[in-house]
Amino acid sequence: MKHTISILCDDIPGVMTRISGLFSRRGFNIESLTVGHTEIPDKSRFTIVVKGDDTVLEQVRKQLQKLIHVLKVRDIKRSLAVEREHALIKIRVNEEQRGEILQIITAVQARIVDSADNMWILEVTGNSIHIDNAFNLFRSYEILESIRTGKIALERGEPGSVK
């Protein structure tokens, strides 16, 4: 099963190695990992998406909680959280396809953030399914390069109120 793990930790060198090591040691492949600053100074929040055995993952969650630099670990339930992902897609735009592409851009609420020499860079934001959809639609055209940020997630309601 797929899990979204949210980790609040100290923002210091090496913390990423400590966290990712606990996953790799047990053979989990991290699907996505995002990290950034938070509202608290010197603290960062990781959102890690992994697929794997629930029991083993629960073990990893407990091990993560034991790291000295980790303050909080949550295995987030999708229905109780807001999830977002961001993607950049560089696409070749021929004269005859321009109209169709613009329609898709409108449909998936993408934006053109760069255009040069018949190449556009589009940005799309939404939950993972929305990003998947956008990729599916743009796949009929020539995607030159693309990148997804991986998921970020926050639980709804008062922090820590979700059990």
Next chain:
Amino acid sequence: MKKGQKTGARALVKALESAGVEYIFGYPGGATLPIYDELAHSSIKHILARHEQGAAHMADGYARASGKVGVCMATSGPGATNLVTGIATAYMDSSPVVAITGQVATSMIGNDAFQEVDTTGITIPITKHNYLIKNASDIPAIVEEAFYIASTGRKGPVLIDIPKDVQQELFYSHQSRKINLEGYKPTLKGHPGQIRRAVQLIKNAKKPLIIAGGGVVISDASEELIALIKKASIPVIHTLMGKSAVPNNHELFFGMLGYHGRVAANTAVNEADLIIAAGVRFVDRTTGPLKTFARQAKIIHIDIDPAEISKNIPAFLPIVGDAKNILSQILKTIPEIKHDEWIKYLQSVAAKHPLKAKLSGVTTPNIIRILKEITENPVVVTDVGKHQMFAVHYFPVETAHSFLTSGGLGTMGFSVPAAIGAKVAVKNRQVVDIAGDGSFLMTCQQLATAVQYNIPILVLVMNDYCLGMIHQLQDVSYGKRYQACDLDKIVDHAKLAESLGACGIRVTEEQEIAPAISEGLSNGKPTVIDFILEEKSNAYPMVTGKSLLEYIE
């Protein structure tokens, strides 16, 4: 140097003194010289090991025997990598050790400089926590944090890596930061509701059983455990690490469970309806095949580390906290109970399945039997292998912290340096190392340290010119196809000991055993007795099947 300033090295030594450190087991190198320069003016005594692995085992042995934090130190690069086995050994057995390593200067880190290695990177998976210090002003706080982390909660090793320029850097005390351990809050007290439920379960049980693990020894919970088994009349068995949790001659004591466990202990596990596992992590050597382990029993799992709960064996009732604390809470509310029938039954199983090794001649069990008769509640240190299992079964210990062994990592070469560390910690007790000839040769050079500092340990080498446990496994499980276990009759361990400055005695006849041991215990010198064993006898019982009850005895 201006007034009020000090170097990082001086701050380190001062911080170690404040932490109550009396001994550092170490080996110097280019990247720790500023620290050694400061140690000259300190009350801390430095004990020079003969290899860094030995320094780490000494610190570990010191910690296990005394319960205090053991400290070891090594230089950068090879010094640090040589510590790794020792640190991992301490980590697996939750032993409180602080390891200090020198590092190349900060400006050179990442350049593949001379004797540079990514020490903190290498040791992340084998330490409870580690630090790479970038500013000398952080040293006092980090040392305080390191000792706190190592010695609280589930204890374990903490490593501090200090670049040479940081050791030399000058700073003013007021620049020091405060300790910060926001993310570290070990749970010590058991949840009262869970404790109430545990008491209820114990009251309702017909065949309760306690498995005592290393956690009972580490948390000094023996007194509470002994009182509890008496009050509620619960039989007790132990894991390898829990051997000294209860006096081994206690009437409710049924020995070790597991792959090399006693039949009565493994039968008890199989038939109990309630198991109280205290400070146990249910490692594979303890449980045997998980599917057949304790099928009849509800398990109350007491452990200080929440990550151990339901890791291998699902807990019916988990209680997270310190074993001493929780056992004393249970003891307070438990009424007096009798389980005479259950105990009688286990006693009959035990009587039917006594230990069967030959207790005569120059054999490991016989030597250990004689050792027990001559010694007075010594600290027994073992190495890893066949002799280790014989030591578990044939040397009944009396008090906690009296049986030191590398249980989790199974590190051959542990015993000589660990015995040295233990003897430093408990000078007034006899410290006897039971080793095999294979394991002895791995770290025997540390005897020179014992000689230099006059640390009189007694080392018994069970010499069958063979890697005994490998031989046994190839005998039982590989159709007697013996490979790479023959050490050949090359080494004279007594002469080897003498060349290292220790006393060496060679024993080939049964009647020489007792005099040799007495001589080794009383001569006040580090002594090695080379026992030339008369046979390669296997260490039984040994589980061979799909459950703990399929065994050879």
